[in-house]
Amino acid sequence: ATRVAIDGIEFVRLVYKTRRVSIVYVAPDGSYLRSTGDVGAYLEKAGITRPQSELDGTFVFDPEVPNENDTTSTKDDSRSASDTPVKETRAKRRNLSLSEGSQGGSEKTAKTGEGNLPMGTTSRSSRESSAPANRTPAVEPDQGGATALGKRRNREIAESRAAAFARGQGFKDDEGRDTESRRSARGGRRERREEVQNNDQEGEAAAPETTNRESWPGPWSTASELYERRSAVAEALKTANNQTEKLVSWTPKANRCSKVVEAGCPSLQDMCIDVVATHIEACLEFGLGSILPEMKAKICELLGKKRKLSPEILPIFTDKETSILALPDCSKIGEGDLEKAFERCQGSELEVLNLVYCGRALSDRLLEKVCKNSLNLHTLILGGCYRLSDAGISSAVKALPRLRVLELSDCLNISICALRSISSLADTLESLSLKNSSQLDAEAFLQLGALKNLKRLNLSGCRGLSDTIVELIADSCGETLTELDLSFLPDSGFSAEPVSCKMTDASLSYLGRKCRKLTRLVLRNVETISDEGVKELCQGCPHLLELDFSRCKCIGDEGVQAIASRCCSLTRLTLNSAGSTILDEDSQVTTYSITDASLLALHQHSTKTLEYLDMSWCRGITDEGLGNLVDEAHNLRELYLRGCAQITDIFLNGHSNPQVKVWGREMKDSRLKPRPKGWRCE
Incomplete structure (x- = not known):
């Protein structure tokens, strides 16, 4: 200088x-x-x-x-x-x-x-x-003014976008941001200098305009406002509840907590299986002896869970007398080791083959080889075998004309060709699972029309389902079908195109008219069905034992009342997150579609048969409704109330059913003692 x-x-x-x-x-x-x-x-x-x-x-x-x-x-x-x-x-x-x-x-x-x-x-x-009015404003050699302007502008953009996103409007680029982007792209230094001069001349006069530009106060201010209004909202809810006539009148029983239910102890058989699996190395020399094939399968399954199923232990479970070969989750076994095991046990004795989630071990060539040498196989469980393709499934089906059970869950490499070959088992196949086969479209499911003797069908997570496919299934195997799972796989948000459920009340109507022997139906995440469809289903299927309507948002009290009144043998009912919730912004009162009216209907019709009830996240039920039902449902063993924060000690400590176990609510005076370490409730 x-x-x-x-x-x-x-x-x-x-x-x-x-x-x-x-x-x-x-x-x-x-x-x-x-x-x-x-x-x-x-x-x-x-x-x-x-x-x-x-x-x-x-x-x-x-x-x-x-x-x-x-x-x-x-x-x-x-x-x-x-x-x-x-x-x-x-x-x-x-x-x-x-x-x-x-x-x-x-x-x-x-x-x-x-x-x-x-x-x-x-x-x-x-x-x-x-300075003169038209002089060039001072700009530092390193463009400090422009840098300050850019930082201030970026901060304003971030605040604006955050406010819009928090209000549920998504990310929206304002006109000023586009102008700034074009200005930066063409290097408009003079325009930035003029903006710096205008901002310096306005000074503090522009601050209030910037501050008041956003109408949303921010997350912390919103939380504080909600906290301050909490007491007023509670009073409004209390007033609304007092004005509403209670559907159920129930009085809690005294001294409810005097009896403590001990956690169940594992059976002697389960304890023996656990000891053998823990010390399996000691059995390498002499083997397991002449134990039942079912016990061998359970030990092998437990070894898979413990990641102890290695090639050295595999010969214990594979010999000429093996009738049930269960090697689930055998991640430590390669294709060569599995081929040697098949050579030891394949033959006329082998009837059941369970290789679920065996990973890289099973290929099309190996599956074809074992099926050709084991003609008495009637059960194939191949879920999660990601190396299998249409060629392997076709060769296995061709070699096993008497196959009765086939499970292909999570096999993402199969297509319409595999289903076309499966349709050749129309006379023998009784159980089929294609769970999470999201790659299959409606044309592939048309091949299921040839299966006339199906008793169990699992198509959960298959996005190609529609009313047409359900009608085809009901027409083809409706007279024999007893278990059906049509749960929908919701869109994760990362799909190229939005995925929506195409099953409506018409599907339930078809099932009610054609599937008279249906005992188990699972419809999770099917938000397009309503009470009207449930009524038609229950009208035609009075023998239903298990129903699962988890996250079916259009189901309400009318649907549950139809289930309770027409399905007189109902043992298991799942309504996890079912029903809708409507909030009145003026009165701050919430209306629920599933309330004590549903529990009252179950109390009137299902107290003698009901064993399992899941009402998790159903916020419209109360202590009185649950207490009235649980006191009379003497066969009820499990009650799930996850997310039901409105349920209090009045019910938990006041009902008179000593057999029921309530899950999902951690209370100070819980009746359940913790389970022994190492054991869990399945």
Whole structure:
């Protein structure tokens, strides 16, 4: 930094380096002059006229040419290092900011700062007041003004987007942001300078407008407001409940907690199986002896869970007398080890093959080989075998004409060709599972029309289902079908196209008319069915024992009443997260579609048969409704109330059924003692 004077006006010459070396002259009012044209225009405003040749000789903007007209030099400067123009300017700015913070007034700060400024420099306030109206605003060499503007603009954009997202409006780009993006793209430096000047001139007057621009106060303010209104809302709810006539009148029983239900102890058989699986290495020399095939299968399944099923242990469970080969979750066994095991046990004795989630071990070639050499196989459980394709399934079905049970859950490589080959088992196949086969479309499911003797069918998670497919299933195997799972797999939000359920009340109507022997029906996540469809289903299927309507939002009291009154043998009912919730914003009163009316209907018709009830997240039920039902349902063993925060100790400690176990509510006076370590309730 050096100084150049002309007619008593002193300019500070700055040499700085960014991508290249640049030179700029700083005028007394703080303007940055980047060429001799800027210098000439500045002198004309000051009433000084100089020829262009003199300006070219005095003001040197070429970094390679030395400036001989400098009145001061950095090499010959006799001042201390702390008195150089750059450091003087920095010290002045620090003093100015400190004085502004301590005195709190911009005018007073400006006057105080001017007295401490070095020669040739002035404070920002005085520069703004004395500068011409059309002068070029001061911009630092590193574009500090533009940087500050960009940070302020980005902060405003973030606040605006966050507020819109919190209000449920998603991310919306405002017009100013688009303008700023275009401005940055074309490098509009002059426009940014003008905006900096306008913001500096407006000062604090623009602050209230920016503050009040967003109508949403923010998450913390909203939470505080809700907390303050909590007591008022509670009073409104209490008033509404008092005005509403109670459907059930129930009185809690006294001394309910005097009897404590002990947690169930595992059976002797389960304890023996666990001991054998824990010390399986001790059986390598002598084997397991002549134990039942079912016990061998249970030990092998437990070894798979414990990740102890290795190639060294595999020979214990594979011999010529093996009739049930169960190797679930055998992740440590490779294809070669599994092939050797098949060679030891394949033959006329092998009847059941369970290789669920065996992973890389099972291929199309290996499945074809074992099926050709084991013609008496009647059960194939191959869920999660991701290497299987249409060729392997077709070869297995062709080799096993008497196959009765086939499970292909989570086999994502099969297509319509596999289902076309499965349709050839129309006379023998009784159970089929295609769970989570989301790749299959409606055309593939048309092949199921040939299966006339199906008793159990699992199509949960198959997004190709529709009313047409359900009608086809009901027409083909409705007379024999007893168990059906048509649960829908909701859209995860990452699909290229939105996925919606295509089953409606018409599907329930078809099932009610054609599937008279149906005893178990699962319809999780099917939000397109309503009470009308449930009524038609129960009218035609009076022998239903198990029903699952989890997360069916259109099911209400009328549907549950139809289930209770027409399904007289009902043993298990699941209504987890079923029903809808409507909030009145004016009165802050919530209306639920599943209430005590459903529990009252179950009390009137199902108390003698009901064994399992799941009312989790049904916020419309009360202590009185549950107590009235549980006291009379003597066969009820399990009651799930997860998410039912409205249920209190009045019910938990007041009902008179000592056999029922309530899950989902952790209470201080819980009747259930913790289970022994290492055991859990299945």
